[in-house]
Amino acid sequence: MSDVTETESLAAPLADEAAANPVSGIDQTAGNFSYKMDYEFDAGTGLSEKTVRYISSVKKEAPWILEFRLNALKQFLAKPMPTHWATKDLENINFDKIRYYLASGQKPKRTWDEVPDDIKKTFERLGIPEQERKFLAGVEAQFDSEAAYSNIKDVVAKQGVIFANSTEALREHPEIFRKYFGKVIPTGDNKFSALNSAVFSGGSFIYVPKGVKVAHPLQAYFRINAENFGQFERTLIICDEGAELTYMEGCTAPKFSTSTLHSAVVELVALKGAKIQYITVQNWANNVFNLVTKRGVAHEEAEIKWIDCNIGSRLTMKYPGVVLKGRKARGEVISIALANDGQHQDTGAKMIHAADETTSNIVAKSISVGQGRSTYRGVVHIPKHLKGCKNNTECDALLINTNSRTDTYPAITVRGDANSVQHEASVSKVSEEQIFYMQQRGLTEGQAMSLSVNGFVNDLASQFPMEYSVELKRLIDLEMEGSVG
Amino acid sequence: MSSLEIKDLHVSIGEKQIVKGLTLTVRSGEVHAIMGPNGTGKSTLAKAVAGHPSFTITSGDVLLDGRSILAMQPDERARAGLFLAFQYPSEIPGVSIANFLRAAVQARMGEGEELDATGYYKRLYSKMDLLKIDRKFTSRAINDGFSGGEKKRCEILQMAMLEPKFALMDETDSGLDIDALRIVADGVNALRSTNLGVLMITHYQRLLGYIVPDHVHVMWDGRIVKSGDKSLALELEAKGYDWVKKELVRA
Ligand SMILES: Nc1ncnc2c1ncn2[C@@H]1O[C@H](COP(=O)(O)OP(=O)(O)OP(=O)(O)O)[C@@H](O)[C@H]1O
Ligand SMILES: [Mg+2]
Numbered sequence: 001m002s003d004v005t006e007t008e009s010l011a012a013p014l015a016d017e018a019a020a021n022p023v024s025g026i027d028q029t030a031g032n033f034s035y036k037m038d039y040e041f042d043a044g045t046g047l048s049e050k051t052v053r054y055i056s057s058v059k060k061e062a063p064w065i066l067e068f069r070l071n072a073l074k075q076f077l078a079k080p081m082p083t084h085w086a087t088k089d090l091e092n093i094n095f096d097k098i099r100y101y102l103a104s105g106q107k108p109k110r111t112w113d114e115v116p117d118d119i120k121k122t123f124e125r126l127g128i129p130e131q132e133r134k135f136l137a138g139v140e141a142q143f144d145s146e147a148a149y150s151n152i153k154d155v156v157a158k159q160g161v162i163f164a165n166s167t168e169a170l171r172e173h174p175e176i177f178r179k180y181f182g183k184v185i186p187t188g189d190n191k192f193s194a195l196n197s198a199v200f201s202g203g204s205f206i207y208v209p210k211g212v213k214v215a216h217p218l219q220a221y222f223r224i225n226a227e228n229f230g231q232f233e234r235t236l237i238i239c240d241e242g243a244e245l246t247y248m249e250g251c252t253a254p255k256f257s258t259s260t261l262h263s264a265v266v267e268l269v270a271l272k273g274a275k276i277q278y279i280t281v282q283n284w285a286n287n288v289f290n291l292v293t294k295r296g297v298a299h300e301e302a303e304i305k306w307i308d309c310n311i312g313s314r315l316t317m318k319y320p321g322v323v324l325k326g327r328k329a330r331g332e333v334i335s336i337a338l339a340n341d342g343q344h345q346d347t348g349a350k351m352i353h354a355a356d357e358t359t360s361n362i363v364a365k366s367i368s369v370g371q372g373r374s375t376y377r378g379v380v381h382i383p384k385h386l387k388g389c390k391n392n393t394e395c396d397a398l399l400i401n402t403n404s405r406t407d408t409y410p411a412i413t414v415r416g417d418a419n420s421v422q423h424e425a426s427v428s429k430v431s432e433e434q435i436f437y438m439q440q441r442g443l444t445e446g447q448a449m450s451l452s453v454n455g456f457v458n459d460l461a462s463q464f465p466m467e468y469s470v471e472l473k474r475l476i477d478l479e480m481e482g483s484v485g
Numbered sequence: 486m487s488s489l490e491i492k493d494l495h496v497s498i499g500e501k502q503i504v505k506g507l508t509l510t511v512r513s514g515e516v517h518a519i520m521g522p523n524g525t526g527k528s529t530l531a532k533a534v535a536g537h538p539s540f541t542i543t544s545g546d547v548l549l550d551g552r553s554i555l556a557m558q559p560d561e562r563a564r565a566g567l568f569l570a571f572q573y574p575s576e577i578p579g580v581s582i583a584n585f586l587r588a589a590v591q592a593r594m595g596e597g598e599e600l601d602a603t604g605y606y607k608r609l610y611s612k613m614d615l616l617k618i619d620r621k622f623t624s625r626a627i628n629d630g631f632s633g634g635e636k637k638r639c640e641i642l643q644m645a646m647l648e649p650k651f652a653l654m655d656e657t658d659s660g661l662d663i664d665a666l667r668i669v670a671d672g673v674n675a676l677r678s679t680n681l682g683v684l685m686i687t688h689y690q691r692l693l694g695y696i697v698p699d700h701v702h703v704m705w706d707g708r709i710v711k712s713g714d715k716s717l718a719l720e721l722e723a724k725g726y727d728w729v730k731k732e733l734v735r736a
Binding site: 439442457 | 535538539559560571576579580584585589593647
């Protein structure tokens with residue numbers, strides 16, 4: 001059970017680097033390894049009603065959830081691929097070859113000592129237990145379909161914060177979660193939200209009671225280990241009135257020659273005056289289709305901020321959104337996407353203004369390297385009857401070498417003159433002269449490119465909590481140094 | 486004692502030959518000035534020696550302490566002790582002077598050696614004070630929005646921090662005001678006394694009044710056509726390049 005497959009030996013030099021760097025923060029760079037596992041629960045290959053029923057029965061779900069899943073499966077099968085606007089590469093996903101549910105057990109452990117050895121080793125290699133000790137309020141570590149470990153610090157639990165996986169939360173706290181589950185992102189929102197709704201497993205369900213401000217971030221880490229696997233976590237975060245939470249997710253998978261599918265649904269609800277900051281720093285191997293739907297609803301004077309850093313994957317399609325439902329609600333998306341050779345980052349943001357005096361801010365920066373391709377898609381919608389709404393959108397693209405491609409599709413529908421929008425876009429290139437200049441000071445070509453890219457995203461990264469900006473920098477360094485031919 | 490030897494160097498861009506057989510040796514502590522009309526290939530020479538990828542060296546050699554550097558990447562040449570103060574320094578948005586120089590200093594350290602941040606900043610600030618550069622500049626992006634003179638001063642700051650064996654200074658004086666010229670010259674003279682060798686490209690005698698050259702060379706159409714001591718610069722200033730041209734025709 002414990003053969004380690006090391007596809008590339010990334011681990012050793014990185015260990016040195018971590019030792020040399022005292023503010024090491026989060027390390028997702030050492031993700032390219034996997035363990036041979038015997039899964040106790042395996043839904044087999046391919047997707048049918050049987051698959052869905054199997055998952056539901058393994059989880060001993062309430063009948064309404066099975067209903068929800070079966071309805072979602074129908075919608076998934078009925079919906080066409082969105083290839084009329086999105087890339088044709090989606091057609092290369094073979095849904096019959098994917099394994100939809102793999103788990104070694106059902107209940108996540110509360111201490112690392114109880115976690116099975118290989119799984120524990122995985123997360124140790126990724127540095128999760130260490131981060132938890134250092135600066136987190138709670139951690140959930142998902143291995144393929146289920147959380148292997150989940151723990152929340154006593155002080156936070158005592159404040160009434162609930163932090164559980166989807167199965168557990170829907171079983172034990174339906175009175176809190178059922179009301180919002182599938183409401184922010186309806187099943188039929190898109191083909192992949194329907195797929196997730198049919199086969200979802202794992203993810204974080206969080207409830208923060210009225211007025212509770214969680215001082216440290218809660219974190220989930222999603223690890224794909226198996227080949228030909230689909231990971232479909234489901235996250236729902238509810239911050240009650242005046243509550244505040246920072247949530248962070250990280251993801252990695254080993255690199256396989258076959259493709260891997262990651263298709264999550266994340267719903268956020270910020271009630272009156274609540275604040276949610278949702279941070280993603282992900283580093284997928286470039287065989288992963290990463291098709292994620294993320295949306296939040298911000299009630300009166302509430303604030304939702306998505307910080308979304310996408311590095312790696314074969315194709316990422318993700319447009320975090322905020323529905324600004326209450327007066328003076330604020331929404332923000334900060335998006336950083338790095339598309340290296342063979343990668344396509346199709347990312348963006350959606351801001352749906354639905355009340356007066358709501359404000360939204362989108363800052364999207366993309367970097368395209370070599371044959372890498374970046375696409376920005378944005379939607380900003382402010383209907384005519386609203387007053388005092390504001391949107392600011394800024395999209396900047398950085399191209400490194402001439403083959404890179406970048407596209408921007410901003411769709412801004414703003415009606416009525418009592419609202420204001422600002423849109424700025426720029427495309428810049430890292431020139432041969434700039435690289436030569438930096439090399440002339442003694443930096444290698446890879447270091448020079450890393451510096452340019454880090455410089456390009458610096459104004460955004462410097463606003464992140466330090467651990468995440470350090471992590472982002474490390475991922476960029478690794479990606480750029482690997483890209484020099 | 487170090488040496489930088491340029492031997493019968495031929496450099497072209499695409500099909501176009503620009504440097505056409507240039508020979509010159511600079512030793513530690515020496516200052517060589519190169520003067521010459523616009524477009525004769527002075528910057529091309531400097532960039533080719535530094536390893537710019539647009540320029541092809543078709544024949545000849547460049548030796549640092551007796552070893553050819555032509556097979557080395559630009560960054561390897563830099564770490565071996567070569568510094569180019571650019572005529573037109575590049576702007577690098579988002580990369581602060583402090584971080585950039587820190588990376589450059591770190592790049593010169595051995596494997597596993599860690600830069601001492603406090604010591605680094607101390608040194609950086611003292612060099613900035615010497616060059617009368619406001620400390621606020623450390624957090625500004627390199628050359629981004631700098632005035633012409635600020636860019637040139639920033640080049641010298643980098644040179645002072647990186648302590649090269651040889652500096653190729655390409656028109657560092659142009660764009661500097663009178664006070665800045667003196668400050669930069671003092672900086673270079675201080676480094677010279679620690680054995681820095683300098684190849685200084687300039688159009689003006691004024692700089693040579695502050696940094697007194699050991700040798701002055703006139704470059705014309707890709708070659709050195711006349712060499713002399715510091716008086717040659719004065720003569721050039723008085724008589725112009727036509728004088729050299731006439732001499733050339735006569736020869
Ligand atoms: N990238 C390039 N492509 C084509 N021609 C070039 C390129 N760079 C330089 N040249 C040409 O090479 C010749 C020499 O240029 P160089 O910049 O070396 O001159 P210089 O002596 O430094 O002039 P100045 O005193 O004006 O700085 C010029 O004719 C110039 O136009
Ligand atoms: Mg020149």
